[in-house]
Amino acid sequence: MEINITAAAIEKINERTEGRKGYLKLKYDTDGCGCAVNGVVALWFVPEIADDEIAIETNDRTVYVEKSKMIFFDEQMKIDFSQVANCFQLKSPQQILNGHMSLIMKEKTDCSI
Numbered sequence: 001m002e003i004n005i006t007a008a009a010i011e012k013i014n015e016r017t018e019g020r021k022g023y024l025k026l027k028y029d030t031d032g033c034g035c036a037v038n039g040v041v042a043l044w045f046v047p048e049i050a051d052d053e054i055a056i057e058t059n060d061r062t063v064y065v066e067k068s069k070m071i072f073f074d075e076q077m078k079i080d081f082s083q084v085a086n087c088f089q090l091k092s093p094q095q096i097l098n099g100h101m102s103l104i105m106k107e108k109t110d111c112s113i
Helices: 007-017 067-072
Strands: 002-005 023-029 040-046 053-056 063-066 076-082 087-091 096-101 103-105
Touching: 002 007, 007 040, 007 076, 007 103, 023 067, 040 087, 040 096, 053 067, 063 067
Parallel strands: 002 076, 023 063, 040 103
Antiparallel strands: 023 040, 053 063, 076 087, 087 096
C-alpha cells in the first residue's frame, strides 16, 4: 500500500497536532454502520498504536492501518486537504474513499478498575 500526503494536508495535520504526541491512523470506522463491511474511512490522531496495526511509510510521516481492514483501502491513495470544503479527503486513482474527512483527535483513556 502506498500513501501520499499533499502539502496542504501536511500543513493542516501539523497545525492540528502541534504540541501533541501521537500517531496518524486511517481508521475504517464501522460504528453505527450496521455491519463490518459498511463503514466510512476516518483520519484519527491516536496516542497509542494497537498490536494489529500496520505501519505505512508516506512522503511525510508514518500512517497506521488496521491489518484486518486493509481490504477496504486501495493500493495507491492520497490524503489531501480541501480549502473550499475545509476538510481532509482520501482519494485513489479509482475513487474518492472519503471526500469529507475530519481529523479526529483521540485521547488516551484510563480504563483501570
